[in-house]
Each structure stands twice: as structure tokens, then as C-alpha cells.
Amino acid sequence: MKAYNMxxxxxxxxxxxxxFFVSANTYFVAKEEYLxxxxxxxxxxxxxxxxxxxxxxxxxxDKLIYAAGASSGALAGLAVGKMMF
Known part of the structure; x- marks a missing residue:
């Protein structure tokens, strides 16, 4: 069970x-942050x-868990990108 959860x-x-990186990248493109x-x-x-x-x-x-992680990453990527610039 532990391996399954991991x-x-x-x-x-x-x-x-x-x-997370897709979301941040979208923000970087919009702000023309090349690096x-x-x-x-x-x-x-x-x-x-x-x-x-x-x-x-x-x-x-597996697909549901991946999608939940992806949507959380999108929100976090936007927040971090916005904090950086």
C-alpha cells in the first residue's frame, strides 16, 4: 500500500x-522575459x-491524480511568475 501511495x-x-512550468512560461512570454x-x-x-x-x-x-496535480501546478506557476516580476 505504501508503494502505491508513493x-x-x-x-x-x-x-x-x-x-507549473507551463503556467510560468505563459507569464514569462507575456512579459518578454527571455531567460x-x-x-x-x-x-x-x-x-x-x-x-x-x-x-x-x-x-x-492515474489520469485524475495527474490532472489534479496539473491544475494545482498551473495556479502555483502563475503565482510564482507574478511574484518574480
Whole structure:
């Protein structure tokens, strides 16, 4: 059971991180912050390499957990991007 919960936490975290950077990147593009765009876009692609297989072949609950992490990451990415600039 502990390994199952850890897998779900990892799934939530990768969803969170990826969309965190998508959200921040959108803010950076709007503000023409080139260094922010470069860093965030790199991280989006790097994190995606970990998500592709896990989400595509996961079950319904995996997809829900990933989506919850992604929506939380979007809100956090916007907040952090706004605080930075």
C-alpha cells in the first residue's frame, strides 16, 4: 500500500511540476522575459519525458491524480511568475 501511495504522489508531483512550468512560461512570454522562457520551456519538455508513458498507459485514477496535480501546478506557476516580476 505504501508503494502505491508513493507512486500516486509521484504522479501528482510530475503533473504539478509540468503545468507549473507551463503556467510560468505563459507569464514569462507575456512579459518578454527571455531567460524565464528558456528555463521554463526546457523544464516542460524534460518533465514530459517522465510523464508520457505513465499517464498514457495509466488507469482512470492515474489520469485524475495527474490532472489534479496539473491544475494545482498551473495556479502555483502563475503565482510564482507574478511574484518574480
Amino acid at each position: 507512486d500516486k504522489l509521484k504522479l501528482f508531483t510530475t503533473g504539478f511540476m509540468q503545468v 524565464g522562457v528558456a528555463g521554463a520551456s526546457f523544464m516542460i519538455s524534460f518533465i514530459w519525458t517522465y510523464n508520457v508513458k505513465r499517464v498514457a498507459f495509466g488507469g482512470f485514477m
